[in-house]
Amino acid sequence: MPTVLCIGGTRFIGRATVSEFLEHGYDVTLCNRGRHPNPFADNPHVEHVTCDRREDDQLQAVAEQVDPDIVVDLVAYHPRDVRVATDVFADVDAYVFVSSGAAYAAEDVPKREGATALESCTDAEAVDDTAATYGKRKAEGDRAVFEAAADGVRAMSVRPTIVYGPHDYTERLDYWLARIDAHDRIVVPGDGGSLHHLVFVEDVASALRIVAENGTAGEAYNVAGRHAPPLGELIELAAEALGADVTPTHAGARELTPDLEPDGFPLYRSRPHLLATEKLASLGWQSTPHAAALETTVEEHRRSDRDGSDRGPHRDVERDVLSRLD
Incomplete structure (x- = not known):
């Protein structure tokens, strides 16, 4: 079976993403610090490795141990996270970064990939942890994806708008x-x-799988209802x-x-706040x-x-x- 490594994977979007890949015949490995309950602990097709993704040597060890076909990066909140991951997993079939509709700077209606300007991000903002810089950090993560793709990595970005559905801890x-x-x-x-x-969480999960399977390296894909x-x-x-x-x-x-x-x-x-979704739909994605x-x-x-x-x-x-x- 093909294998997918989910960096994160136990909460909300991650939980739906693991279920999506399992339903489509993948074996899944969760890579996280183990701080949240694992809803897939009894599933024989789901493995778990403990790793602090901010520790580069730990992430490299996971890459060597798991050797995944696909990596879905659910918890890359700083540009450096993306740069390290696209280097560590440079040889995978697909690396998919979970970005955000908040990465857009311009108030276009709708916001379109490649046309609507992204947020800028200074060096200080890139290492900040406050909500005020969230969109800026995601935009810089997108640019890290584009740079990795230019260097030959099959790296792509998915930009969800506000997500809702079961297990939504944002409330x-x-x-x-x-x-x-x-x-x-x-x-x-x-x-x-x-x-x-808005977008249903299961539709975000299906978008991540479809982009991993059919997306184009260096591209970003909006996902919204x-x-x-x-x-x-x-x-x-x-x-x-x-x-x-x-x-x-x-x-x-x-x-x-x-x-x-x-x-x-x-x-x-x-x-x-409206995201265009024609690009993702062209890959065969549909929303609920x-x-x-x-x-x-x-x-x-x-x-x-x-x-x-x-x-x-x-x-x-x-x-x-x-x-x-x-």
């Missing part, structure tokens, strides 16, 4: 699911037209998946003042309709203890806004 969508499930009236910032493109529902429509779809009867109450900046601001709500964006993806997401959400309460306004503050609007 951005959990905030809305918990509110819709528990209350018959909720505050929605703006007029519901805020557009932050083929339909981009604005926030108001997303809430309607979520309510349907939950079987809930909820009344969204729209509130602009004036109605939210002084307690809240629109961007204090998860998945709100003042300008549309959001209604079907939300059914799966809701099922796991209800089994979890996630409510996203720290991701957005507390209910008592939201209740104050609702009372002012009555």
Whole structure:
């Protein structure tokens, strides 16, 4: 069987990625520090090697021990991570870096690979660990992929937008699911037209496999749902998946003042964030309709203890806004 090495692989996108490769006949090796539970511990087609990928000698030892056909790099958060990995795994059939839609600098609608400008990244930003430089570091990681491909490595980049689905530890969508499930009236910032493109986690996983198998070295591929529902429509779809009867109450900046601001709500964006996906679709990739993806997401959400309460306004503050609007 062909082998894939997942650097990371036990949480959210990584978990879905391992399942995707297993379903398509691969043996998988997880490479991580072992700090999170391994959901594949009992699967005979999944091995685990303990490695701190920031220690170059450890990563080199993994390359020699596993000798993978494909490497999917799920936890490269600094440009140096990508440069080291593309050197260590220079001879694999495919190296796929998980980048981000946050790598784009320009507010094009939609953002297109090779056309929309990427974020710049200084030497200081390249080693920073704060959220403020996340997109910059991912953009520099993309450039490291392009440089490696120019040197003969079959290296590629996949740029997901906001990802949702089972085991989402970011809890951005959990905030809305918990509110819709528990209350018959909720505050929605703006007029519901805020557009932050989303993608189902299983669709990201299939994109990583398809790019590894069919992508072109030195290319980046956006991944996002083929339909981009604005926030108001997303809430309607979520309510349907939950079987809930909820009344969204729209509130602009004036109605939210002084307690809240629109961007204090998860998945709100003042300008549309939309990624073009034709390039990935040309490789045979398809996305899951959001209604079907939300059914799966809701099922796991209800089994979890996630409510996203720290991701957005507390209910008592939201209740104050609702009372002012009555």
